[in-house]
Amino acid sequence: MSIHFFGRLPDGTTISEIRLSNAAGATASILTFGAALRDLVVPVEGAAPRRVVLGFETLDGYLENNRYLGVTAGRHASRIDRGRLVIDGVEHQLSLNDAGVHLHGGVVGFSRKPWRIVESDESSVTLGLVSPDGDDGYPGELDVRCTYRLLGPGTLSVTMTATTDAATIVNLAHHSYFTLLPGESLRQHSLKVDAVGYTPFGSDLVPTGEIADVAGTPYDFRASRPVANPFGDPDFFYDCAFVIDRAGHEDGKGLVRAARLEAPDGSLAMEVHTTEPCLIVYDGAGLEPGWPPTGGITHVAHAGMCFEPMRYPDNPNQPAFPSAVLRPGEIYRQVTEYRFL
Known part of the structure; x- marks a missing residue:
């Protein structure tokens, strides 16, 4: 570890910038601005280590960063209607920063604040x-904590906790854009999402409050398939909350696999467990x-894909969605692992 x-x-x-490494050769760079992951390089069997996230070379990029590259989004990630x-x-x-919507914590949010280093090791x-x-x-x-940890051989663990002195809502999310073949479109990557439901939304991307079956929709990734829209619409894009399938999990709260992304050439895959x-x-x-982008990976459309584990979007205004209220004496905690295979 070095600072x-x-x-x-x-x-x-x-x-x-805090630079981490592990014995397998994985490295990560984390900024105290926005608790952002600026860079992540993982070992690849039979090939050179590979950069797998998008980022910026200088602080100027993060001061603008209207696409939230690598940051910790909060106090409430995603959208809250009005x-x-x-x-x-x-x-x-709450403050409004997206056409009448509160997005990723508002005008400032956690992604545009300086954080402090609490503790660190290699x-x-x-x-x-x-x-x-x-x-x-x-x-x-x-009071919020975000811990980044490199696990061997190629896993990035992200743990977030929070406590409050008055009733509030908390819904944090990690917002990196992942790429398995740097510089290439993600649309031909294969994606599997372990979800049978998703949250439909309107033109403003605010959820309607329903949980719909993915079957027969472009959101059906129960079987691995290319990211591109299966019905042939070239302008279709994905920006949607999937409800993770936790059937059979004992307490409903532990780590389960939520998604798997695989490069077209089969050289690298990533699983999201949360x-x-x-x-x-x-x-x-x-x-x-x-x-200027980290490692020269140009930020064109579909150059990276976000996998944002979180609670339900717009849950304060959707009675059917579980509440994200946190009260004094309680501890908010989420753990996510991005496992490169």
């Missing part, structure tokens, strides 16, 4: 953040070139 200067915010705050939040009969107006780092009462409209002071009930899959349709 390096990465840049300075306009207010003078220093942003550091920024409306009611807890115990009290209404709170293969892991824990970052911390205190979100004050009223932050982007949320009630309660929230404790969370939902997985948002976004195929990177909105990516476009901008600031």
Whole structure:
């Protein structure tokens, strides 16, 4: 593990990059800005180690970063309709940053804040953040931790925890864009999502409140198939929450596989295992070139794919969805492993 200067915010705050490694040759670079994963390189059997996430070479890219590359999204990831939040009969107006919608924590959110290093060793780092009462409209002071850990030979583990001093909502998500063949479109990669249901949405991508069967829809990835729309629509893109199948799991809360992505040439695959009930899959349709990218991997449409484990989107406004309210004395915790095989 080593810590390096990465840049300075306009207010003078220093942003550091923490570089992790393990005995198998995997390496990861994490920023104290947005608790972002800037780089991840994993071993590949019979080939050179491979870069598997998109990122930026300089802090400038992360100061804009309107596609949330690599960041920790929160206090509530995904969308909340009209920024409306009611807890115990009290209404709170959250900041709006996406055409009348509260997205990924709002105007600032956790992805645009400096975090601090809490502890670290050769293969892991824990970052911390205190979100004050009223932050982007949320009630309660929230104390958050995000731990990145490299496990052998090629697994990245992400653990997030939070506690609060007043009732609030918490729904964090890791937001890296993954690529198994850098520089190539993900549309020809094979994807399997271990889900029988998904959350339909309107034109604003806000869920309708239903949980629909994937059968007969473009969202049916129960059997592995190419990411591209199976009905031939070239403009179709994926940005949807899947409800993970937890049938047969003893307590319903442990790690289960949510998805598997495989490169067309079979050289590398990634599995997502998580404790969370939902997985948002976004195929990177909105990516476009901008600031210099990590490793020269140009950020064109579909160059990377997000797998965002989280609780249900817009759950404060959808009575059928489980609540994401966190109260004093409780601990929010999610664990996700991105396993490269």
